[in-house]
Amino acid sequence: MNDKLLKPYNPNETEARIYKRWEDSGYFNPDVCIAKGITKPDAPHFSIVLPPPNVTGRLHLGHALEHSLQDAVVRFERMRGKRTVWIPGTDHAAIATQSRFEKELQKESGKSRHDFPREEFFKMINEFGLKNQKDMLIQMRLLGSSLDWSREAFTLDYKRSMAVKTAFKKMYDEGLIYRGNRVINWDPKGQTTIADDEIIYEEREAKFYTFKYSKDFPIPISTTRAETKVGDTAVAVNPKDARYKEYVGKTYLIKDFCGVPLTIKVIADESVEADFGTGALGVTPAHSQIDADIAARHNLPTVQVINEYAKMMIGDERILGKKTTEAREVIVSWLRNQGLLEKEETIKQNISTAERTGGIIEPLPKLQWFIDVNKAIPSKGGKTLKELMREPVASKKINILPDHFEKIYFNWIDNLRDWCISRQIIYGHRIPVWYHELKCIPKQGHEQDIVKCEQILISADKPKCEFCDAQYIQDSDTLDTWFSSGLWTFSTLGWPGQTTDLKTYHPTSLMNPGYEILFFWVARMVMMSEYLLGDIPFKTVYLHGIVRDSKGKKFSKSANNGIEPEEVIKQLGTDALRMSMIVGIGPGNDINFDLQKVKAYSKFANKLWNITRFVVSNLEDFDPNKKYKLTAADTALLEEQKNLAKKISEDMETYKFYLAAENLYHYIWHTFADKIIEESKTRLSRSADNKDRESIQSTLYTILKINLRLLHPFMPFITEELWSIIPRVSTDNDLLLVESWPN
RNA sequence: GGGCGAUUAGCUCAGUUGGUUAGAGCGUUACAUUGACAUUGUAAAGGUCACAGGUUCGAGUCCUGUAUCGCCCACCA
Numbered sequence: 161m162n163d164k165l166l167k168p169y170n171p172n173e174t175e176a177r178i179y180k181r182w183e184d185s186g187y188f189n190p191d192v193c194i195a196k197g198i199t200k201p202d203a204p205h206f207s208i209v210l211p212p213p214n215v216t217g218r219l220h221l222g223h224a225l226e227h228s229l230q231d232a233v234v235r236f237e238r239m240r241g242k243r244t245v246w247i248p249g250t251d252h253a254a255i256a257t258q259s260r261f262e263k264e265l266q267k268e269s270g271k272s273r274h275d276f277p278r279e280e281f282f283k284m285i286n287e288f289g290l291k292n293q294k295d296m297l298i299q300m301r302l303l304g305s306s307l308d309w310s311r312e313a314f315t316l317d318y319k320r321s322m323a324v325k326t327a328f329k330k331m332y333d334e335g336l337i338y339r340g341n342r343v344i345n346w347d348p349k350g351q352t353t354i355a356d357d358e359i360i361y362e363e364r365e366a367k368f369y370t371f372k373y374s375k376d377f378p379i380p381i382s383t384t385r386a387e388t389k390v391g392d393t394a395v396a397v398n399p400k401d402a403r404y405k406e407y408v409g410k411t412y413l414i415k416d417f418c419g420v421p422l423t424i425k426v427i428a429d430e431s432v433e434a435d436f437g438t439g440a441l442g443v444t445p446a447h448s449q450i451d452a453d454i455a456a457r458h459n460l461p462t463v464q465v466i467n468e469y470a471k472m473m474i475g476d477e478r479i480l481g482k483k484t485t486e487a488r489e490v491i492v493s494w495l496r497n498q499g500l501l502e503k504e505e506t507i508k509q510n511i512s513t514a515e516r517t518g519g520i521i522e523p524l525p526k527l528q529w530f531i532d533v534n535k536a537i538p539s540k541g542g543k544t545l546k547e548l549m550r551e552p553v554a555s556k557k558i559n560i561l562p563d564h565f566e567k568i569y570f571n572w573i574d575n576l577r578d579w580c581i582s583r584q585i586i587y588g589h590r591i592p593v594w595y596h597e598l599k600c601i602p603k604q605g606h607e608q609d610i611v612k613c614e615q616i617l618i619s620a621d622k623p624k625c626e627f628c629d630a631q632y633i634q635d636s637d638t639l640d641t642w643f644s645s646g647l648w649t650f651s652t653l654g655w656p657g658q659t660t661d662l663k664t665y666h667p668t669s670l671m672n673p674g675y676e677i678l679f680f681w682v683a684r685m686v687m688m689s690e691y692l693l694g695d696i697p698f699k700t701v702y703l704h705g706i707v708r709d710s711k712g713k714k715f716s717k718s719a720n721n722g723i724e725p726e727e728v729i730k731q732l733g734t735d736a737l738r739m740s741m742i743v744g745i746g747p748g749n750d751i752n753f754d755l756q757k758v759k760a761y762s763k764f765a766n767k768l769w770n771i772t773r774f775v776v777s778n779l780e781d782f783d784p785n786k787k788y789k790l791t792a793a794d795t796a797l798l799e800e801q802k803n804l805a806k807k808i809s810e811d812m813e814t815y816k817f818y819l820a821a822e823n824l825y826h827y828i829w830h831t832f833a834d835k836i837i838e839e840s841k842t843r844l845s846r847s848a849d850n851k852d853r854e855s856i857q858s859t860l861y862t863i864l865k866i867n868l869r870l871l872h873p874f875m876p877f878i879t880e881e882l883w884s885i886i887p888r889v890s891t892d893n894d895l896l897l898v899e900s901w902p903n
Numbered sequence: 904g905g906g907c908g909a910u911u912a913g914c915u916c917a918g919u920u921g922g923u924u925a926g927a928g929c930g931u932u933a934c935a936u937u938g939a940c941a942u943u944g945u946a947a948a949g950g951u952c953a954c955a956g957g958u959u960c961g962a963g964u965c966c967u968g969u970a971u972c973g974c975c976c977a978c979c980a
Contacts, residue, residue: 165939168940168941168942169942361977361978368979368980381980382979382980383980384979384980385980396980432980433979433980435979436979436980437979437980440980441979441980442980443980444980448980449978450978450979450980451980507979509978509979510977510978510979512978562908564907564908565907567906567907568906568907568975568976571905571906571907571975571976572975572976575976575977675974675975676975678975679975679976710914710915712915712973740928743917743927743928744915744916744917744918744927744928745916745917746917748908749916750973750974751916752915752916754914754915754928754929756914756915756928756929756930757915757916757928757929759928759929759942760927760928760929760942761928762942763940763942764942765942766940766941766942767940767942767943769939769940769942770939770940770942770943771939771940772939773939773940774939774940775939776939777939778939810919811919814919816919818917819917819918819919822917822927825927826927833939833940834944834945837939838944841939
């Protein structure tokens, strides 16, 4: 017997060695499997693209969960003979990576982005990201993931850049991407716009002031943001509100509102609630999304009064150049002194903050790039992007697990506004838009042609003007990171090239993100894939939950409750960690991570080790190549296991990993070990009837081998190690990794 | 304000299309154990499946309502 079996199972000694054998074999790559005759070239495909982790730091237990699930299904499908690929990659995560880097830079050297030229700063962030990326790729190997490393991708590498530029151009040419001056979410801390879903609301107490603009103004209004009122151009009331009916349509001139003259028109708008506050809303078109909508309906002028640094850009020395919070106090005390302040209350208010920087969002009008989600698209038969996102899920072409997230998905789409895709940060895909310089000296012979100079061009590289010597200057903004993420299922397969990979593996079979990025990412992949490829990006979305600590708290730096996957692996082994991430956890459920549970599965690993030791030690005079006649009882045992294997296959096919793994665990421990092996002991003794002994030897051997195969997707390392130790027959593969699935 | 989910053993959670006696891990108790098992086995205690109605031959599972907790979306100016 192999000496290894005499000692308890040692995952630390085993795992790295096994992973190297797998990687060296090349079998993670389906092309190699086909070349070596393991997989049939015409076999159905099974493909997953890994949700790319952000290169902001290191992998955490949430990633371990993702890898455990995906690797389980990938190994299962590979063993079943499908042409299986799992593509690894990482995400540059633009704003997340830049803000993380800037924080560290500030801490270490006190420097900021303004201390470096753009190109140099980009390089510094990229190096930071690539260092993290390197660590993460090592971590993925520790997790045992059977990723096809030959196809590794990065959202910011050359091929993905080409995909981004191609997608941008196509959407621009069809009028889906436009540049517009709109009220957007400005993060004064990060000095960039952010999308609606990057906002986090925090509840705070705020003062709610009720006042009149002037003594002559007939309608009092209420606000928490008195400083924005210097930008008001209207007061809106509900059209049914009898109190204010007589004033609607009139315009009032206010000569002096804390040093600022105002022109206020009274308008009626359905969106105003008569019961809230005074029933009248001071409309500030420049600094509120809702007010901007009202202003658009009533053709009101927009006056910007707050700049990008959240400072006042209007008024006299009392407020000009002051921070919004300071200006607010000045204006409130002015109102008080003038006797205009009628009421002052304390209310609870939700304040918008930026997800990545924590900065308080300042709505500002700005010229930005947007994706129009409501435009009828000619090439799609007049459908809108919203419809393209909605339809495949509604028609079940895409299956979301658990089901109830479909409702949430639809709800989100129905309320969706145009997507602001431009960011004023450095790290990311630069917008591939080039502007013609204003000065324009015609080339010889083209004196008459300079009217034809293209003012705006979408181009991957710097364009040259045909008719004059002017330069093209690239837009300084970068793209929202989710723009490149949206292309992920096909940019990884070579798009815009019409590659064999793209034809073979798209649409992908499964996508396994956390439910918290259903909107950010899943919806956008559907949008991009439907628009650019005219096809779904994936057939099934299996949403997983959040891994929390054993008490249900989120892991966070401030709570200091972080657990590194490596620590757990070092202590108890990857297989145990993986099992603990799978058993008993349905889709969409959060996990309270408990080391006790991992420990239970490390015991199970050892149990399996000893089961094998027992079986192997009783096979010394057994020839695995020979066919032995089995007793009826033993045939029944094999039949029982066959039923289990069938059940497990079904559960795997329907993505019920949590049941498959648990049933298998239970069978191996409490049926195979506690019953079958226990009862075999007397039959195995040398003095027993030889025919009966052979029958049980053969039965134990067969069951063990099938168990190793069934368990491989969940506990790949120990099963592979045991596969190399047990006696095998000539038709068996060297590596369990590519052994066929029991049917 | 709108929506979604959860409530099952001391703890953390499963429970598949409604079907016998509701399960697992950890914890607790007793016994066994030089055992294939330093990580074992056998058994026990522990549940009015949140509560109240309803459908059904039969409900942890389906329906209605209530309570509590959690999450998502909106953002009242």
